[in-house]
Amino acid sequence: MSSTTVLTQVNTREVLRWLGGHLAPYRWQVAGAIVALFLASGAWLALGQGVKYAIDNGFIGDHPQVLNQAALAVLIICIIASLATYCRFYLMTWLGERISADIRMQLYQHLLHLSPSFFSKIRTGEVISRFTSDTAILQTVVGMSLSMALRSLVTFIGALILMGATSPLLTLCVLLAVPVVLIPIRVLAPKVRRYARLSQDKIADLGAHIDQSLHEIATVQAFNAQTSEARQFDNRVDEAFGVARWRIHYRSLLIGLIMVLSLSAILLIAWVGARQVFAGDISAGELSAFLFYAILAGGSVATISEVIGEVQRGVGASERLLELLASPVDIVDGTTTLPHLPSAPAIHIKQLQFAYPDSPALFNNFSLTIDAGEKVALVGASGAGKTTLFQLLLRFYDVNEGDITLGGYSIKQLKLHDLRNQIAMVSQESVVFATTVMENIRYGREDASDEDVVAAAKNAFADEFIEALEDGYHTQLGERGVRLSGGQRQRIAIARAILADRPVLLLDEATSALDARSEKMVQQALSSLMRGRTTIVIAHRLATVQHADRIIVLDQGKITAQGKHVQLMKSDTLYREYAELQLLS
Ligand SMILES: Nc1ncnc2c1ncn2[C@@H]1O[C@H](COP(=O)(O)OP(=O)(O)OP(=O)(O)O)[C@@H](O)[C@H]1O
Helix, strand or coil: CCHHHHCCCCCHHHHHHHHHHHHHHHHHHHHHHHHHHHHHHHHHHHHHHHHHHHHHHHHCCCCHHHHHHHHHHHHHHHHHHHHHHHHHHHHHHHHHHHHHHHHHHHHHHHHHHCCHHHHCCCCHHHHHHHHHHHHHHHHHHHHHHHHHHHHHHHHHHHHHHHHHHHCHHHHHHHHHHHHHHHHHHHHHHHHHHHHHHHHHHHHHHHHHHHHHHHHCHHHHHHCCCHHHHHHHHHHHHHHHHHHHHHHHHHHHHHHHHHHHHHHHHHHHHHHHHHHHHHHCCCCHHHHHHHHHHHHHHHHHHHHHHHHHHHHHHHHHHHHHHHHHHHCCCCCCCCCECCCCCCCCCCEEEEEEEEECCCCCEEEEEEEEEECCCCEEEEEECCCCCHHHHHHHHCCCCCCCEEEEEECCEECCCECHHHHHHCEEEECCCCCCCCCEHHHHHHCCCCCCCHHHHHHHHHHCCCHHHHHHCCCHHHCECCHHHCCCCHHHHHHHHHHHHHHHCCCEEEEECCCCCCCHHHHHHHHHHHHHHHCCCEEEEECCEHHHHHHCCEEEEEECCEEEEEECHHHHHHHCHHHHHHHHHHCEC
16 A cells, blocks of 8 residues: 555645744744844845945045955955854754754654554555655755755845845846746746655655565575565666656756856846946946845855755655654543552453454454453464454554443543553564663563563573573674574563563464473463463463463354363364364474
8 A cells, every 4th residue: 555545645834834833942043043144144245335345445446545444344244254154054954953853753752652553554664764864854954955045035135135225227127037037946846846755755665675675584585586676676766766867857957047047137237237337327336236246146046946946855855754743643542540450350342343444344243251360262263353352452443333341441441551551462473672681571661670670581481591691681682583582582572571560461372383391481481471360362372272261262253162171172163173273282
């Protein structure tokens, strides 16, 4: 699915309001930058008056001391202009860095609250690209391009006013030329922006491709798919380059057209001006000052035309960022605070109706009660809906109809944080982060002491292998725990859940077979974890179903049988088949 169909579209006005909102807290820096901007532009403009004075009174008037005074004035003006430029440049770059840092923080916060269903519809590489390259563009645009555009705009307006004061007739010529110069901006700037945005989308495609193939590098290499991956990647790179070429084409055209138009206008004005000097209507100093301003104004227009493409690129990048920020948090937080549950709660699923978006109903009028402290094993064929029940309990998706209660509280009313604080989940693929063993286990409870972590690891029968690692608990585990065996990863995940010490346990047993010793260790770790908790296990192990208080057989979203292992082996054909084929022991 294309990511743009998942995201809310935004318009330019929203983008500007959003950027304005981000600049608002830094109004002093913005004000400082604007003052510096006016000061620097004012100083450069004053230089023109110095030129006129020097020519009319110094050279032509033949007064060397006037020339000295003029040179001193010019030096002072240059120093003021340089200092002001330093301040403007510093403040604008600071603002660029600051607001892109703020946007990154805001975006990350937002992403962390979007439900897994959102991420199932958008590619991670796409999100990462928006996160890194779009914020970097914004940083450059606010810090550099916008600063240059503003400076040029102020200089242009100032130059125009001073030109008017020097020679109204020549200024009229300039004013007639301005709309001609603006035509290419109006026509070409939207094209630059469209291709800039498209270009970013294509770069994001590349990011998504790299993310996927490197993430699954073992599969890529095992299937000798390097060549085809590289070919697909080359095609995408070519597409990105193709779009970038259009963007560059329109940008270059814009710059070139503006340059030729503004230089022709200056030439025309110089010609009219020279004739006026011959006729004695204006002095040579006035014409020099006028031309100085005209060149300043022309230079400003040229700068604006160069950076306008960049600014358009910034608007495109902002649009892409804002789209991510505008994606609504689809799981609405409840309002009820859950008091600390003294013991394992009962779970009631009442007349549940649920379908994944754009999919047929999976659960229809499904009801299930799990008593406080009960250990229930879910078994059933692939696609029966076992994992979906976990997702619903954690409110990654909301039920369409019916209700789920935890300790008597409807989970929809509970604050999400409080609900999830009651539940520890151990997923089928044990999640291990690229940090130390200690921090991996501590993920279960942020404020746990080192001693608590070690105690949890001991209860999970993980302490022995952890101590044998090169740096014990401080050993860095590779990305996704590649440096550990499957059984070791499982025990780390179990230790994390033990440390979290939550009254409800959702356990998705790993299907992969472990050797007898690892299996025994993991089984012992699980028994230690389940003690005193309401537990639902998606069971793939014989030991688990044998020790469960109740086994629920699920088939296509329905309970087809329930009871103890021995009982079901006698009475239920589906279960017997499942047990014989699937339960690993
Ligand atoms: N995000 C999703 N969007 C749409 N349909 C989904 C989604 N996740 C699962 N399904 C569908 O819902 C049904 C139940 O899936 P579920 O993962 O709950 O089954 P399961 O019993 O846990 O299977 P397994 O044992 O293979 O993990 C399947 O038909 C699956 O295709």
